[in-house]
Amino acid sequence: MKDSLLADPLLGTTLTLAAYAVAVLVYRKYSWLHPLICAPLIVYISLRISGISFETYNIGGDLVSFFLGPATVAMAVPLYKHATRLRTMLPSLLLGALTGSALGLLVNGACVMVLGGTSEFLRSALPKSVTAAVAVDLSGWLGGSPGLTAALTVLTGLFGSVTGPPLLRLCGVSDRIASSIAIGAAAHGIGSARLIAESEEQGGLSGFSMAACAVFTPILLLPVHAWLL
Template identity: 85%
Template sequence: MNDNLLADPLLGTTLTLAAYAAAVFAYRRLPWLHPLIGAPLIVYLCLRIAGISFDAYRIGGDLVSFFLGPATVAMAVPLYKHAMRLKAMLPSLLLGALTGSALGLLVNAACVLAFGGTGAFLRSALPKSVTSAVAVDLSGWLGGSPALTAALTVLTGLFGSVTGPWLMRLCGVSGKIASSIAIGAAAHGIGSARLIAESEERGGLSGFAMAASAVFTPVLLLPVHAWLL
């Protein structure tokens, strides 16, 4: 392929956006194929077929990643629109987010220890339930691998987004407030984006839980950090 084309950031950006649009189109006909699973598969197949290296794709792909931060901040819009109702439920919402953050850390640690994971993997896996920007920094602070944490965080969000509503129904959690807080605390931005697509109010609740968890998790990790050191 032409070297000038490979060096053009528009290649990776266009491929990413086109793959996501195709994945959304497929999702409407195949509800089990989540766009955040379908899009990476499409990108991977295109790179393999065209013989494009991942480094060449990243020139433009990283441009899309740059907007992850602004996109996360944009979740404050549903919060603002439903601020008065959220204010009335603030104690319950904070308690739910705190409980979700604490249980997330406990479950993460228990799973790693149960399967004989190393200390380095434990430090990388502990913060995977919070939003990626916070999780990566916490991983470095704990002495883990930020790259591994980023991958685990994305996988956690994907799993929560795809299976979260179904698991809530399976566990008998039918209330939209409780399920939204649970998904926001466990599946961060990816899970919240799924709920926003269904209901702006549920997306706002989930976004609040995600933000609160990003505050609670570092505080809860303080004694863990002291223990690991």
């Protein structure tokens, strides 16, 4: 009975969803504890206490990962709802996303090289500022570690989601459009999800920036890929 339960993909899926639901409840009381920080901790503690291995949990955990792509595509809904206004700002939005993509690659690469990172770490870290569904494929294309890239991408999104809005205000960026584009370019889906919870229009702008960066980044990486070969 126990073996069949452990082999059931629903175990990992249920644990993941339950952990996130608890994390959301905690976040409503303690706004400084982001659900995407709290939920993994709940999963980790649960696995340690129960003695369930990560491999066993991940049989169902992979089902949740599968929906990352569809969830990213679903962020197009706010774009559609605000398409008329977005169209009037299209040149500025594209320029902002292109600038964010270029700076993201430059900063990622510069940090790794200054800190003495390995070639594999450089290849894995370069695409971490775009959405995970794209970053993982770019990492494999560059010869990096997709698993490491996934972890770096999630950490980047978490950091941008938690600190991005207050950091932008601290730097004097008060314009809602500019801050939305910046969050989408730097913190991709996780940052955009936070903005959607606050303002659908800002979430749509951030989602547009995230999508545009997912197009610009592979193009900007073409000469980098040739250089790394």
